[in-house]
Amino acid sequence: MSLKFEPRRxxxxxxxxxxxxxxxxxxxxSGYLLFMFLGLNPGSTLYIFLVSPLETQFGLAELAVKAGPxxxxxxxxxxxxxxNVWNIGAEGQLTIGAIFGAGVAxxxxxxxxxxxxxxxxxxxxxxxxxxxxxxxFLKTRFEVSEILTSLMLTYVATLVLSIxxxxxxxxxxxxxxxxxxxxxxxxxxxxxxxxxxxxxxxxVALFAAVAAWVLLTHTVTGFxxxxxxxAPMAARFAGFSQKGTVWFSLLLAGALAGLAGMIEVxxxxxxxxxxxxxxxxxxxxxxxxxxxxxxxxxILAGLVMAISYIGGENAQVYAxxxxxxxGVFQGMLLFYLLASDFLVRYRIRFQSARHQxxxxxxxxxxx
Numbered sequence: 001m002s003l004k005f006e007p008r009r010x011x012x013x014x015x016x017x018x019x020x021x022x023x024x025x026x027x028x029x030s031g032y033l034l035f036m037f038l039g040l041n042p043g044s045t046l047y048i049f050l051v052s053p054l055e056t057q058f059g060l061a062e063l064a065v066k067a068g069p070x071x072x073x074x075x076x077x078x079x080x081x082x083x084n085v086w087n088i089g090a091e092g093q094l095t096i097g098a099i100f101g102a103g104v105a106x107x108x109x110x111x112x113x114x115x116x117x118x119x120x121x122x123x124x125x126x127x128x129x130x131x132x133x134x135x136x137f138l139k140t141r142f143e144v145s146e147i148l149t150s151l152m153l154t155y156v157a158t159l160v161l162s163i164x165x166x167x168x169x170x171x172x173x174x175x176x177x178x179x180x181x182x183x184x185x186x187x188x189x190x191x192x193x194x195x196x197x198x199x200x201x202x203x204v205a206l207f208a209a210v211a212a213w214v215l216l217t218h219t220v221t222g223f224x225x226x227x228x229x230x231a232p233m234a235a236r237f238a239g240f241s242q243k244g245t246v247w248f249s250l251l252l253a254g255a256l257a258g259l260a261g262m263i264e265v266x267x268x269x270x271x272x273x274x275x276x277x278x279x280x281x282x283x284x285x286x287x288x289x290x291x292x293x294x295x296x297x298x299i300l301a302g303l304v305m306a307i308s309y310i311g312g313e314n315a316q317v318y319a320x321x322x323x324x325x326x327g328v329f330q331g332m333l334l335f336y337l338l339a340s341d342f343l344v345r346y347r348i349r350f351q352s353a354r355h356q357x358x359x360x361x362x363x364x365x366x367x
Contacts, residue, residue, distance in 0.1 A: 005346040017297075019340035020290050024304070026336040031329050038325065045319045049311035049329070052318075059310065061196035065268055066306035068202040069094070069260035069277065071299055073284035075205075075212045076253030078293040082216070083229040085249040089135065089150025090257040091281025092157035093128040097258020098265045099161060100127030102272040105187035105265075106169060106180060116186045120262055128258020129251045131157065136250040140243040146250065154281070165274055180272035189267045201263035206299065208256060213295040225249065257281060278309065286334045305330070 028046065035042040053059045073090045080087045101124035108116050134153060138144035165178045174181070189199040216222035228235040228245045235242065264276055287305050291297030312326030 002351050004349045004351050006349060008345060008347050011344055015344050016292060019344055020292065020301075020337060023290070023333060023336035023340050026340075027329065027333040030332050030336075034325065034328065035321070038322070040319055040321065045315055045321060048315045048318050049321075050307060051311075052314050053307050053310040057193075058196050061193055061198035062310050063303060063306050064202040065197050065199070066309050067299075067302040068205040069264060069280045070284050070287050070305055071205040071209050071302035072260040072263070073253075073257045073281060074287035074291065074298045074302060075209045075295050076256035077284055078288040078291065078295065078298060079212060079216065079225060080249035080253050081229075081288060082293050083225045083245045083249045084232075085139075085246050086145075086147045087132065087135070087150050087250055087253050088147050088285070089132075089152075089154045089281070090253065090284055091277075091279065092150070092154030093131045093254040093257035094261035094264075094281045095154070095157040095161050095276060096131040096261070097124040097128035097254075098261030098272065098276050099157075099164065100124055100258065101262030102169075102180060102183075102265050105183045106272075108187075109181055109184060112184065112186045114186070117189070117266065120187060120266055121259065124258045124262025125255040126258070128254040128256070128261065130254070131258070132250040132254025133247075136247050139250075140246050146246075150250075161272070161276070162274055165272055169272060171271075178274050182271045183266065187266060188270055189263065197268050199263075199267045201267045204259065204263065205302075208259075209295040209299050216295065221248070257284075283330065286330065286337070289337055290333070308333075 028050070031049070032042040032046060035045040053063055073094065077087055077090055101120040104116065104120045104123045131153060132150070135144075135146040135149040138149050139146045162178070165180060169180045171177070171179055171181045189201050192198050192200055192203075216225065224235070224240045225245055225248070227238065228240055228242055232242065235245075260280065261276060264280075265272055269276065283305055287298055287301045290304065291299070291301035308326065308330055312321070312323075312329065315321035315326070316323055
């Protein structure tokens with residue numbers, strides 16, 4: 001008996017949308033074994049990890065707060081991935097967007113103008129676009145891989161942030177801590193549910209995801225993005241610009257990541273600090289693929305990943321789960337997701353030794 005892998009000519013939609021569920025199930029099973037190996041009660045730890053965030057109104061609000069930036073970033077990345085533009089540096093674009101948004105808040109610190117918050121939105125998106133324009137230029141002008149340039153720029157952005165909060169933007173009344181002044185009320189996103197941290201930025205993410213779905217399914221630009229990604233030769237024959245698609249994909253992803261960064265500093269953080277997120281820019285890659293590069297699927301995937309963040313924090317407090325185990329849990333989800341994609345592309349067949357031996361004889365008889 002042997003295994004044989006055959007490329008699928010047609011991929012069933014049930015398989016495309018069923019494999020993320022398979023990946024989640026395998027991740028939960030592996031998590032059960034991991035928690036048992038760590039000496040914890042696997043059943044109660046999984047309950048704390050996956051169910052406890054959904055039990056209270058505060059937990060549900062936190063879920064939306066965490067899912068918002070993931071959905072926003074993943075939506076931009078998914079459009080690029082559909083066009084074969086592999087932007088891995090969303091974390092850097094998020095950081096620069098946060099810096100630009102915070103720059104507006106600090107420049108008008110003490111003012112209470114209603115225009116400050118909208119200006120921060122524009123600045124955040126512009127910052128992310130400018131940072132994403134660097135790999136777009138290097139890709140279209142010199143054929144430099146956007147994977148490397150966007151990733152390396154992430155570390156440059158982190159250093160820029162560190163220089164600012166340790167130097168010129170450090171709070172003069174902050175007892176030498178590396179952080180900026182607290183933003184004034186005009187630069188803080190309004191809370192939409194009293195008693196929680198749920199702010200208006202979460203709804204921006206929902207709007208962006210729905211708008212991206214409309215873009216991909218009902219516009220010529222969305223059709224162009226998909227054709228360039230799936231059939232580059234056909235796209236050239238149709239007159240679609242590959243370089244234009246690279247620029248469009250990277251700038252859009254940069255703008256959405258920059259918005260996510262600005263929303264983080266104007267929402268739950270309220271100031272500029274050296275550590276803005278627990279790695280939303282990288283986790284959004286998992287969210288994009290878990291949502292099958294579909295903006296509506298990304299909304300659900302963002303909520304799933306947000307549960308892993310909040311559940312991981314709960315498990316650290318109530319079950320003494322090591323912090324690294326949360327990262328392992330998320331990593332397993334990405335691993336199983338990519339592994340299950342193999343089943344999407346290839347069909348597995350079992351062949352007996354007798355069948356293999358008979359095949360050459362049939363071929364000889366035919367000749």
